[in-house]
Amino acid sequence: MQSDNPLVLAATGIDKSFPGAKALDQVDFSLRRGEVHALLGENGAGKSTLVKCLTGAYRRNAGRIVLDGVEVDPRDTLEAQNLGIGTVYQEVNLLPNLTVAENLFLGRQPRRFGLVDTREMNRRARVLLAQYDLDIDVAAGLSGYSVAVQQVVAIARAVDLSGKVLILDEPTASLDAHEVAMLFRIVRRLRDRGLGIVFITHFLEQVYEIADRITVLRNGRLVGTQEAAGLSRRDLIAMMLGRELADAADDAHGRAAAGAGEVRFRFRNYGRSGRIRPFDLDVRAGEVVGVAGLLGSGRTETAEILFGAERADSGTAEAGGRRLDLSSPRAAIREKFGFCPEDRKVDGIVGDLSVRENIALALQARRGWARPLGRAEQDRLADHYIKALDIRTTDREKPIRLLSGGNQQKVILARWLATNPDFLILDEPTRGIDVGAHAEIIRLIESLCENGMSLIVISSELEELVAYSSRVIVLRDRAHVAELSGERVTTAAIVEAIAATERAQA
Amino acid sequence: AEMTVGFSQIGSESGWRAAETTLTKQQAEERGIDLKFADAQQKQENQIKALRSFIAQGVDAILLAPVVATGWDEVLQEAKEAEIPVVLLDRTVDAADDLYLTAITSDLVHEGNVAGQWLADTVAGKPCNVVELQGTTGSSPAIDRKKGFEQALESHDNLKIIRSQTGDFTRTKGKEVMESFLKAEDGGKNICALYAHNDDMAVGAIQAIKEAGLKPGTDILVVSIDAVPDIFEAMAAGEANATVELTPNMAGPAFDALDAYRKDGTAPPKWIQTESKLYTQADDPMKVYEEKKGLGY
Amino acid sequence: MSRFLSLHVLRLLPQVAALAVILLMISFAFPDFFRLEIQNGRLYGSLVDILNRGAPVALLAIGMTVVIATKGIDLSVGAVMAICGAVAAACITSGHSLAVTLLVTLGAGVLCGLWNGVLVAVLDIQPIIATLVLMVAGRGIAQLITEGAILTFNDPGLIFIGSGSLFGLPMPVVIWLAFGIVVALLVRRTALGMLIEALGINRRASTLSGVSTGVLLIAAYMLSGLCAAVAGIIAAADIRGADANNAGLWLELDAILAVVIGGTSLLGGRFSIAASLIGAMIIQAINTGILLSGFPPEFNLIIKAAIIVLILVIQSPRARTVFAWLSRSRGAADGAGQDRADRAGTGQEAK
Amino acid sequence: MNPRYFPLAATVAIFLLAYLVCYLQYPNMLSTRVIGNLLTDNAFLGIAAVGMTFVILSGGIDLSVGAVIAFTGVFLAVLLQSTAIHPLAAFGLALVITTAFGALMGAIIHHLQMPPFIVTLAGMFLARGMAFVLSIDSIPIRHPFYATLKGLYYKLPGGGRITLIGGLMLAVFAAGMLIAHRTRFGANVYALGGDIATAQLMGVPVGRTTVAIYALSGFLAGLAGIVFSLYTSAGYSLATVGVELDAIAAVVIGGTLLTGGSGFVAGTLVGLLIQGLIQTYITFDGSLSSWWTKILIGLLLFAFILLQKGLIHISDRRRRAAATVPAAS
Ligand SMILES: Nc1ncnc2c1ncn2[C@@H]1O[C@H](COP(=O)(O)OP(=O)(O)OP(=O)(O)O)[C@@H](O)[C@H]1O
Ligand SMILES: Nc1ncnc2c1ncn2[C@@H]1O[C@H](COP(=O)(O)OP(=O)(O)OP(=O)(O)O)[C@@H](O)[C@H]1O
Numbered sequence A: 001m002q003s004d005n006p007l008v009l010a011a012t013g014i015d016k017s018f019p020g021a022k023a024l025d026q027v028d029f030s031l032r033r034g035e036v037h038a039l040l041g042e043n044g045a046g047k048s049t050l051v052k053c054l055t056g057a058y059r060r061n062a063g064r065i066v067l068d069g070v071e072v073d074p075r076d077t078l079e080a081q082n083l084g085i086g087t088v089y090q091e092v093n094l095l096p097n098l099t100v101a102e103n104l105f106l107g108r109q110p111r112r113f114g115l116v117d118t119r120e121m122n123r124r125a126r127v128l129l130a131q132y133d134l135d136i137d138v139a140a141g142l143s144g145y146s147v148a149v150q151q152v153v154a155i156a157r158a159v160d161l162s163g164k165v166l167i168l169d170e171p172t173a174s175l176d177a178h179e180v181a182m183l184f185r186i187v188r189r190l191r192d193r194g195l196g197i198v199f200i201t202h203f204l205e206q207v208y209e210i211a212d213r214i215t216v217l218r219n220g221r222l223v224g225t226q227e228a229a230g231l232s233r234r235d236l237i238a239m240m241l242g243r244e245l246a247d248a249a250d251d252a253h254g255r256a257a258a259g260a261g262e263v264r265f266r267f268r269n270y271g272r273s274g275r276i277r278p279f280d281l282d283v284r285a286g287e288v289v290g291v292a293g294l295l296g297s298g299r300t301e302t303a304e305i306l307f308g309a310e311r312a313d314s315g316t317a318e319a320g321g322r323r324l325d326l327s328s329p330r331a332a333i334r335e336k337f338g339f340c341p342e343d344r345k346v347d348g349i350v351g352d353l354s355v356r357e358n359i360a361l362a363l364q365a366r367r368g369w370a371r372p373l374g375r376a377e378q379d380r381l382a383d384h385y386i387k388a389l390d391i392r393t394t395d396r397e398k399p400i401r402l403l404s405g406g407n408q409q410k411v412i413l414a415r416w417l418a419t420n421p422d423f424l425i426l427d428e429p430t431r432g433i434d435v436g437a438h439a440e441i442i443r444l445i446e447s448l449c450e451n452g453m454s455l456i457v458i459s460s461e462l463e464e465l466v467a468y469s470s471r472v473i474v475l476r477d478r479a480h481v482a483e484l485s486g487e488r489v490t491t492a493a494i495v496e497a498i499a500a501t502e503r504a505q506a
Numbered sequence B: 001a002e003m004t005v006g007f008s009q010i011g012s013e014s015g016w017r018a019a020e021t022t023l024t025k026q027q028a029e030e031r032g033i034d035l036k037f038a039d040a041q042q043k044q045e046n047q048i049k050a051l052r053s054f055i056a057q058g059v060d061a062i063l064l065a066p067v068v069a070t071g072w073d074e075v076l077q078e079a080k081e082a083e084i085p086v087v088l089l090d091r092t093v094d095a096a097d098d099l100y101l102t103a104i105t106s107d108l109v110h111e112g113n114v115a116g117q118w119l120a121d122t123v124a125g126k127p128c129n130v131v132e133l134q135g136t137t138g139s140s141p142a143i144d145r146k147k148g149f150e151q152a153l154e155s156h157d158n159l160k161i162i163r164s165q166t167g168d169f170t171r172t173k174g175k176e177v178m179e180s181f182l183k184a185e186d187g188g189k190n191i192c193a194l195y196a197h198n199d200d201m202a203v204g205a206i207q208a209i210k211e212a213g214l215k216p217g218t219d220i221l222v223v224s225i226d227a228v229p230d231i232f233e234a235m236a237a238g239e240a241n242a243t244v245e246l247t248p249n250m251a252g253p254a255f256d257a258l259d260a261y262r263k264d265g266t267a268p269p270k271w272i273q274t275e276s277k278l279y280t281q282a283d284d285p286m287k288v289y290e291e292k293k294g295l296g297y
Numbered sequence C: 001m002s003r004f005l006s007l008h009v010l011r012l013l014p015q016v017a018a019l020a021v022i023l024l025m026i027s028f029a030f031p032d033f034f035r036l037e038i039q040n041g042r043l044y045g046s047l048v049d050i051l052n053r054g055a056p057v058a059l060l061a062i063g064m065t066v067v068i069a070t071k072g073i074d075l076s077v078g079a080v081m082a083i084c085g086a087v088a089a090a091c092i093t094s095g096h097s098l099a100v101t102l103l104v105t106l107g108a109g110v111l112c113g114l115w116n117g118v119l120v121a122v123l124d125i126q127p128i129i130a131t132l133v134l135m136v137a138g139r140g141i142a143q144l145i146t147e148g149a150i151l152t153f154n155d156p157g158l159i160f161i162g163s164g165s166l167f168g169l170p171m172p173v174v175i176w177l178a179f180g181i182v183v184a185l186l187v188r189r190t191a192l193g194m195l196i197e198a199l200g201i202n203r204r205a206s207t208l209s210g211v212s213t214g215v216l217l218i219a220a221y222m223l224s225g226l227c228a229a230v231a232g233i234i235a236a237a238d239i240r241g242a243d244a245n246n247a248g249l250w251l252e253l254d255a256i257l258a259v260v261i262g263g264t265s266l267l268g269g270r271f272s273i274a275a276s277l278i279g280a281m282i283i284q285a286i287n288t289g290i291l292l293s294g295f296p297p298e299f300n301l302i303i304k305a306a307i308i309v310l311i312l313v314i315q316s317p318r319a320r321t322v323f324a325w326l327s328r329s330r331g332a333a334d335g336a337g338q339d340r341a342d343r344a345g346t347g348q349e350a351k
Numbered sequence D: 001m002n003p004r005y006f007p008l009a010a011t012v013a014i015f016l017l018a019y020l021v022c023y024l025q026y027p028n029m030l031s032t033r034v035i036g037n038l039l040t041d042n043a044f045l046g047i048a049a050v051g052m053t054f055v056i057l058s059g060g061i062d063l064s065v066g067a068v069i070a071f072t073g074v075f076l077a078v079l080l081q082s083t084a085i086h087p088l089a090a091f092g093l094a095l096v097i098t099t100a101f102g103a104l105m106g107a108i109i110h111h112l113q114m115p116p117f118i119v120t121l122a123g124m125f126l127a128r129g130m131a132f133v134l135s136i137d138s139i140p141i142r143h144p145f146y147a148t149l150k151g152l153y154y155k156l157p158g159g160g161r162i163t164l165i166g167g168l169m170l171a172v173f174a175a176g177m178l179i180a181h182r183t184r185f186g187a188n189v190y191a192l193g194g195d196i197a198t199a200q201l202m203g204v205p206v207g208r209t210t211v212a213i214y215a216l217s218g219f220l221a222g223l224a225g226i227v228f229s230l231y232t233s234a235g236y237s238l239a240t241v242g243v244e245l246d247a248i249a250a251v252v253i254g255g256t257l258l259t260g261g262s263g264f265v266a267g268t269l270v271g272l273l274i275q276g277l278i279q280t281y282i283t284f285d286g287s288l289s290s291w292w293t294k295i296l297i298g299l300l301l302f303a304f305i306l307l308q309k310g311l312i313h314i315s316d317r318r319r320r321a322a323a324t325v326p327a328a329s
């Protein structure tokens, strides 16, 4: 149906190189009016770079961009915005110090008598966000809201800005099913209105749900563009990875093996007022405990309190009959805890440090400053994890901020694996990670369990959770409300548990 | 019965200044005067603020050691309207003279002149290259002491200032600048005399001259201004030749004038000039040193 | 190893180039500039003067580099210099031995650093304002000790530190070189350097990775206090007296300038002590050059400003792109163009 | 109250509390004279601090303001002394020069991608150097127009005065608040302070805004220079040394984060008044030696910061405790 729609955007021969790396090599990309075009590829394939070249955030080295039949050359994002290209960049790119409304209307605030009309701006912001079922205080600072809320705000802003083209770079990475459904409703509406929409994601189901055409990049080169309808999932993965994906992650999981071990970590009445209500939790050796819940239900808080990032003000933690000192992350690490945080930009990466240093950081911190890891040892560690997790980087000395989002995530994971913890807390570990690596990480989690490590994994992807958890804890309103184990660990049961408590509430 | 006097001091940038403050406090105490002291930390705006708040508090008189000559008309006018007499210490201001009671100062140009005259007399017609360590660029002592010295040299063609640079009135800078003078003038062989706008810089420079292997006081004559204790030590050791005294006791005459004025309204002269006494190695420097040591320099 | 070396040389290239340009410029104005001779068993010449007179700023720059790497700033170093000079003078004139004097003085400097560090790390006060407290009060404390006068002393041991010489070099030069090398080795041979950089780039992420950020922060300010103490001793020993009013006055600005010229970002993170030391020498070279040039002092500041602007241009990322282009023939033109935005982006912690 | 305003409210509360303490000790401190003086004496600093607020909000710093004030003063004095130009025209000329100077620094900061600290430090040297070159003497300004301007004041009951320059400062603060909080430019300033890279991606004209911010700071420094020349009726190249630090301190005490992106222009006014209050208190006391003056200023500064921190901390705790959800199961 859209196949004969005219092109709204045509980019040809886009080249982009960074010092030491060619990120895009002669890439062609075209977008029709009224289509959703999925842009896919492994981590570091060049998707975000392509987007940034299209919007003028990067200066491309070569190539032409034609918008609505006219050759354009946006020199900065402002110009692109004025041309009708609205963009949600990967990682939430909003200003945490401004209010929600200010973020939404930055640069185009409603004015009265030449002055910004704050009341009107807030009103419009509320109206705008109501379309996304988001009823929040728009006059409050953005930083007070969860990544998910920020993501929705970013989307709302971009949608509102886009006259012709909407580009969404991994918009669903921090959203759960409910928000995703809402986003798709809006995307469809915009599509029907004739916008061209570029959609980047690593969730293939979402691609099949919404995309009309698919373009795949690999290593900065165009692999091909195809109609979504005619492309099987298998072929798509092959296009992306350049090889077949062994379907390992699908069925075999370690649930049977685990669950039988001794209780290793015992938390009783553990909580902190204002953050998370006191809960009891037992974790066995070699077990994966999943944590599920809606956004803002207190999953991250649970993780932070277990790790000592927030100090518990009630309850006890013990292991093998011994009281654990979890008063600070440092103390927790001494107890052989590890924690891979959700918001990697703020809590995870140390941007200017190299990949090697980022991997070595936690291990080095635990050893203390006086016992430095030798350079050779660091190199070995870095090389090991770059290989094991397939981290795409030109070399291990590259500052981590220059890596693609997914690869940054892998580096953080590597940082904790390098400390060889007994108890690892992963908050959304697979966010922004490509299919290949996703499978890789799930396999990794399982093998870690087999070696006796205990894990707590927080994830919005229920299938993933079900795949490796022996038990799932369900949260709501900052309280632990249910625990599923054994055969009851199914997607349906989790959804049911969340809904049940919701019903009980209502 | 008692008198409350507000004293707005520039700050405490040098030993001389500290001595002035100490002496003023001593004098006030001796006379049973309640002295309100305000340190302006080198800022005119702070002095104006201090004056205003003295006026707001209703003091009986104000002592002002102005950081700069200009910019006092308005606040002095306010003091006048509040009928508070103002006495200027160690520097006059650029304002109508009915705005203050009197100014007790030395003549800065004259000081430079005395130093220059001494040098001219000492070298007695022999050619002599002089290097000059100026005070803080733009400060009135630096400008006037330079002017006075140059005036004294005008009639002596044998004396020539070959280098002149600021040493910010400090020892450290005096030493550093002298080092560069020595390097720039053939290891100092080219220099016959040093004129420093204050003793502190001279003391620093003397060290630099010694470290360069020359004899200060003989190879290079040293003349400076202020007469702080340390320069007398140097003179006693033969390392400095002369200094011109700037007395830190400005408050004594000031309180005298105020007393007289309050008793029967005798207006003192508008300018009470303090003596600019020249000290040389012949004046028993160790004795002067001992006298001056306890004055808070 | 050669790659490692070349990386470091490359890092220092802009600073070295700027220093070379300035030295050359001075030698045009003053041809004898490069002349060195041995006099009284020690090197003597303008170059030695630069090394010698630059000692306080160089020492301050060492501590300041580390503090700035933690994303902090220490405005109090000048005042701490004054305090320590005063303490040293008071101690030695009241009859204590040199060893005791030095110990007490260094202790005082460290204590000042501890105060700053606690304010920043524990009370979580913004570094600039936290150290402003000591900047203002510190000079008062120093004056309290000397009562506003210059406290002179004659102890030959203490004076030796200011104007003695060792291995033919003035003592201050030996001290700052040694101190710089020791601190550089300390941070680079242990993990301290990396941990400090991590802390400066992203304090929260570092804390979550188990870095004891609080302790490190305090230690950084203590080091800065220690450096200021040494600088204070040198400054006092140089003029054989503690000048509480003027010792170290405005030197904090010079120290920060040295660090920035050395290429360490005020947003924290990557630092190089060697580069800061070269930065300090650049500043001193400018000062000495101005003195040698014989211009009237009214022009001092304009000359200084002009030279700093020149250094800015030489060091700006734009020019660095040219350097990079010269050193490896292929290189992308706008990688650096993105640099400021990128740096700014990662330098900020969303809070 | 919106929690965003809490630091501001805390600062105001501390100021009022401190004033009360001063009043109890020296009842004279509440006279209109003292209040009028507080405004007049700090007028130039306040105006410069408004510019500094914008710079700091954007994540930068401007070390040149003190020198620019001095330069403006000398420039006006020299101009009025040696030509027959009307002061108003001279004011205009001075403002053009200082604004262009600020814009130039902004342009260098943006285009050469250099840290503001070092660029404005060079600017500070240059501005003061230019002042020296114009004249190292202090030059009185005796133009009758100055007398006219000084004659403009509003007399308060009790002898205090709201002078022209004091009023001008309040007007500048009002304008500053309007610009910061009610214009697109203001929002862009906050955006830059939040995160330059993000601001750029969101379409903020980074270059133009940066240049405008430093131009504004230059303009206000020039205006502060004019005010200072009115205040002292003179131009002096050594005037206002270190005023940039006072301005920065006023901004930061007022609750603005030096890292940028957060704070209020109104906070700067309170910060300024707090500093003025400390100064006034010390002169009223009048028993302190030079050194104890410095030590006390430092300690009072510390006490203010500590109180501010404490209040904000307590409120945070309250707010968080209030956020605890009641039992949900
Ligand atoms: N500023 C930069 N400097 C150097 N290299 C860069 C820079 N930005 C990106 N790269 C490199 O370009 C490549 C493409 O990165 P890009 O962010 O486009 O990947 P992506 O396809 O979006 O990956 P992901 O799915 O993980 O987001 C990566 O190898 C990355 O390391
Ligand atoms: N949809 C929403 N509407 C209003 N507030 C929300 C919403 N989602 C989250 N919040 C608020 O954002 C804050 C941060 O939530 P946070 O992300 O830490 O919770 P979480 O359970 O860890 O969520 P996630 O599943 O994303 O990790 C909470 O105070 C929460 O109340």
Ligand SMILES: [Mg+2]
Pocket: A047, A048, A049, A090, A169, A404, A405, A406
């Ligand atoms: Mg990407």
Ligand SMILES: [Mg+2]
Pocket: A299, A300, A301, A342, A427
């Ligand atoms: Mg979360």
